[in-house]
Amino acid sequence: MTFQRALARPKRKGLARALAWFFVLAGSLATSAHAQLRLDITQGVRDAVPIAVVPFGGQVEGGPNDVAAVIAGDLQLSGRFKPLERRDLVARPTRGEQVRFEDWRLLKSDFLVIGHVAPEANGLAVEFELFNVQTGQQLLTKRLVTSERGLRATAHRIADLIFERLTGIPGAFSTRIAYVAVDGRPPKQRYRLMVADADGYGPHIVTESSEPIMSPAWSPDGQSLAYVSFEGKASAIYVQRLATGDRKRVSARAGINGAPAWSPDGRKLALTLSRDGNLDLYVLDLATQGLTRLTSDSAIDTEPEWSRDGASVYFTSDRAGNAQVYRVGAGGGQEAQRLTFTNGYNARPRLSPDGESLALVTLDRGAYRIATYDLKTRNVHVLTDGRQDEAPSFAPNGAILIYATRAGAKGTLAMASADGRFQQRLSSDTGDVREPVWSPFPPAQR
Amino acid sequence: MKWTHAVAFALLAVGLAGCSKPKQVQPDTTAQAPVDGGAQTSGLGNETGPATGATAGAMSAAQQQALAALQSRNIVFFEFDSSEIRADYLSVVAAHAAYLTKFPTARVRLEGHTDERGSREYNIGLGERRAQTVRKALMLQGVAEAQITTVSYGEERPAVEGSDESAYAQNRRVELVQVQ
Numbered sequence: 001m002t003f004q005r006a007l008a009r010p011k012r013k014g015l016a017r018a019l020a021w022f023f024v025l026a027g028s029l030a031t032s033a034h035a036q037l038r039l040d041i042t043q044g045v046r047d048a049v050p051i052a053v054v055p056f057g058g059q060v061e062g063g064p065n066d067v068a069a070v071i072a073g074d075l076q077l078s079g080r081f082k083p084l085e086r087r088d089l090v091a092r093p094t095r096g097e098q099v100r101f102e103d104w105r106l107l108k109s110d111f112l113v114i115g116h117v118a119p120e121a122n123g124l125a126v127e128f129e130l131f132n133v134q135t136g137q138q139l140l141t142k143r144l145v146t147s148e149r150g151l152r153a154t155a156h157r158i159a160d161l162i163f164e165r166l167t168g169i170p171g172a173f174s175t176r177i178a179y180v181a182v183d184g185r186p187p188k189q190r191y192r193l194m195v196a197d198a199d200g201y202g203p204h205i206v207t208e209s210s211e212p213i214m215s216p217a218w219s220p221d222g223q224s225l226a227y228v229s230f231e232g233k234a235s236a237i238y239v240q241r242l243a244t245g246d247r248k249r250v251s252a253r254a255g256i257n258g259a260p261a262w263s264p265d266g267r268k269l270a271l272t273l274s275r276d277g278n279l280d281l282y283v284l285d286l287a288t289q290g291l292t293r294l295t296s297d298s299a300i301d302t303e304p305e306w307s308r309d310g311a312s313v314y315f316t317s318d319r320a321g322n323a324q325v326y327r328v329g330a331g332g333g334q335e336a337q338r339l340t341f342t343n344g345y346n347a348r349p350r351l352s353p354d355g356e357s358l359a360l361v362t363l364d365r366g367a368y369r370i371a372t373y374d375l376k377t378r379n380v381h382v383l384t385d386g387r388q389d390e391a392p393s394f395a396p397n398g399a400i401l402i403y404a405t406r407a408g409a410k411g412t413l414a415m416a417s418a419d420g421r422f423q424q425r426l427s428s429d430t431g432d433v434r435e436p437v438w439s440p441f442p443p444a445q446r
Numbered sequence: 447m448k449w450t451h452a453v454a455f456a457l458l459a460v461g462l463a464g465c466s467k468p469k470q471v472q473p474d475t476t477a478q479a480p481v482d483g484g485a486q487t488s489g490l491g492n493e494t495g496p497a498t499g500a501t502a503g504a505m506s507a508a509q510q511q512a513l514a515a516l517q518s519r520n521i522v523f524f525e526f527d528s529s530e531i532r533a534d535y536l537s538v539v540a541a542h543a544a545y546l547t548k549f550p551t552a553r554v555r556l557e558g559h560t561d562e563r564g565s566r567e568y569n570i571g572l573g574e575r576r577a578q579t580v581r582k583a584l585m586l587q588g589v590a591e592a593q594i595t596t597v598s599y600g601e602e603r604p605a606v607e608g609s610d611e612s613a614y615a616q617n618r619r620v621e622l623v624q625v626q
Contacts, residue, residue: 186604212602214566234597235570256574256598259567272567277578277596279571300571316568323568348565361565368563388609390565409607435566 046422048082049166051075052109052133055086056126057094057116064201065148067126070155071113071162073199074173078163078400079415079422084109096129096138104133111139113162123147126154130162140165152201160445172395173198176439177402178206178216178225179413183431193227195242198395198438200426206240207247214435217260222440226250226260226269237271239286251284261304261313263330270294270304270313270330281315283330292332303348306330308355314339316347323347325360325373340373342380348391349373352398352418359383359392359401359418370403370416383420393437394418402436504626509549513624516545522580524618526561529575531583539580542622543587550590555623556580558598559605561614566600573598580620 053072055061062069072083084107093099094116104112115128122145130140140161146154153174160171175198183190191213196203207213211230218225219239226239235257240247251257255274262269269284281294281301295301299319306313313330316323320338325346328336340346345363352359352372362371362380370384370392386405393402398418405414407425411432416423440446505513520542522535531539546552558573558580577596584594604617 186607189603212599214600214602230597230599230602255596256570258570272571274574277574277581279574300568300575302567302571303565316565318568318571323564345564347568388563406609409609 048076048080048422049111050084050107050109051081051111051113052084052089052104052107053113054089054092054094054115056114056128057092057118059117061086065151065155067115067117067151067155067158068113070152070199071159074156074159074171075163077173077199077415077424078171079417079424080163080167096131096141099131099136101131101133101136109133111166113158115158117151120145124151126151126158128158130165152197156197156199167399169399170397170441170445172397172399172438172441174442174445175396176222177393177436178218178439179436180213180216180434181428181431182411182434193225195225206242206245207238215259216435216437217262218437218439219262220264220266220440222442226262228258228260237269239269250286250289259303261306263306264308264310270306270315272302272304281313281328283313283332294328294330294332294334295336297336301326301336305349305351305358308351314349314351314358316349325349325358339375339378340380341378346371346373346380350392350394352394353396354398357418359394359403361390361392370401372418372420381420383416383418384414384423386414389414391435391437395438396441402438404434404436509552512545512548513552516541516622516624520622520624522576522620522622523615524576524620526614526618527572529572529579531579536583538622539583540587542624543584543589545624546584546589546593547587550593551626553593553595553625554584554589555625556594556596557603557621557623558596558600559603559617559619559621560601561617562601562604562609563614564601566602569600570598570602571600573600576618576620580622 053068056067059066075081076083088107090103093114110133112131112133113128115126117124117126124147125143125145127143129138131138142161144154156173159173163171176195177198178195181192181194190210192208193206193213193216194203195206206225209229209231214228216225216227224239224241226237228235228237236252237250237257237260238247239250251271253273256272256279258272260269260271267286269286271282271284272279273282278298279300279302280296281304283292283294294313297319299317301315301317303316304313311330312327314325314327317326323345324338325340326336326338328334343362343364347361349358349360356375358373360371360373361368364382367387368389369382369386370389371380371382373380389403389405391404400415400417402413402415404411407427411434412425412427413433413436414423414425519538522531522538542554546554556577558577560569560572577598581594581596585591606613606616
């Protein structure tokens with residue numbers, strides 16, 4: 001598919017073709033004109049491991065359910081692999097006994113993925129094999145049963161398994177991202193909260209408004225999103241179940257209702273309110289509506305994020321004169337402790353899945369960039385090199401972060417590995433895309 | 447060729463979406479009616495100036511005239527990372543204070559905004575701080591607390607597009623929106 005061309009010629013002519021790679025559409029014809037989103041890889045990755053993913057037998061090459069193309073796309077997005085261009089694939093083996101490893105050694109591919117799709121009683125059977133090209137050893141094989149509509153999900157699952165077998169880290173390709181898309185020019189803009197597969201495919205509108213929508217947050221079970229909407233001409237926090245579209249306004253107090261963050265057990269939201277004309281942190285019990293105040297400072301206290309054990313909350317405050325990250329007990333009535341001291345601006349902490357570091361926005365030599373802050377060593381490690389990078393969100397496997405950046409005048413999304421070894425940009429062709437948040441693992445993977 | 451690929455892709459995507467299961471996200475239609483209504487037809491007026499048209503019926507001629515005079519002077523701009531009212535905008539605040547004290551049934555909505563730099567929720571805080579500064583200044587000049595509401599949009603509703611200092615300067619602002 002076009003994906004391989006994107007690798008070969010990431011600029012100029014290749015770009016146009018590359019744009020078709022993640023071409024996806026909204027859930028309905030009525031909204032497709034606005035909700036179209038295309039993501040493409042605009043920047044190569046150094047040190048990526050070459051892998052050949054051969055088109056699967058029993059499939060037409062190049063369709064949206066092209067299993068090999070989905071797998072190759074996922075592996076490419078991870079930043080750790082460089083799938084071979086399809087036109088360079090010297091052979092089309094679909095079963096182990098057809099493989100001549102010397103062919104693949106000549107192509108300098110370290111690994112080889114082959115497979116086939118075949119009808120069976122309950123739908124389709126997808127069988128794949130992963131080989132080490134140097135040794136000829138079969139590293140992994142599996143047969144998964146699915147349907148025509150389930151093929152993409154199955155392909156993501158296969159990519160998860162391959163990624164885990166080769167890196168030791170569970171793949172996060174069967175997950176989703178939520179983000180805010182904005183069309184139109186100020187002051188008339190249209191705001192949409194979207195959810196798409198982690199590779200950008202199949203975006204759906206969760207809610208939309210002519211007033212701002214911001215700060216989406218996944219519930220720990222991945223079933224609901226909390227977000228801020230200004231649709232009533234003032235901010236309010238909503239919780240919406242994705243399966244049904246049912247939603248509930250959980251906070252619409254006078255002043256600001258902002259920055260919702262789910263407790264690890266999913267029963268509470270930490271949030272920001274401005275009851276005295278100033279932003280402070282509170283915890284809202286979703287069942288009882290009970291409110292516990294966490295901070296009372298005349299500074300801006302916002303952007304809460306729970307610790308893994310739910311006992312404390314990380315947040316941004318400018319109580320020391322500029323934005324820095326603090327921690328306070330989640331039970332209320334405790335003094336906050338300052339965590340960050342390097343750089344004049346550290347904001348919007350987001351905890352890594354292992355609970356050991358925070359991703360944050362830092363002011364690095366005059367530019368806003370994504371960094372990690374190690375909670376033990378207190379080291380700050382800048383990961384990105386944009387001018388206005390913001391809203392970092394960890395993939396549930398902790399290996400990669402998605403964040404918002406700017407390309408020219410437009411807001412786009414980008415990914416960076418948590419170790420800072422690579423970044424790659426995803427670009428959209430319509431409007432601004434911002435505030436990406438990565439979903440938790442699906443239940444089967446938790 | 448690229449285009450036909452794209453169209454084929456699009457059609458397939460639509461086809462898929464058409465036969466999708468209820469696990470997929472539904473657009474929230476219930477939320478939209480009041481939103482559009484509020485934005486397009488209410489008497490709250492637009493976001494950039496006093497609402498002269500919609501509320502004129504309830505007003506005396508004198509008030510209408512005074513309101514019209516505020517029309518072109520309803521934005522206070524700020525320096526980077528500051529919520530101090532610049533000396534050159536004190537007269538804007540004074541003009542609104544004079545109007546609001548003269549017509550005690552009049553209401554003002556203070557909308558705080560920031561430029562796009564920094565994180566979004568933190569910018570909501572900065573926008574609120576700016577709106578509060580203007581609120582306090584109005585109250586010091588005799589405006590009743592009940593006449594004032596504030597909202598912060600942070601960087602979410604820029605006045606102009608752009609990522610340069612000129613755009614930033616136009617976006618760091620409090621809009622004083624006279625409502626009835």
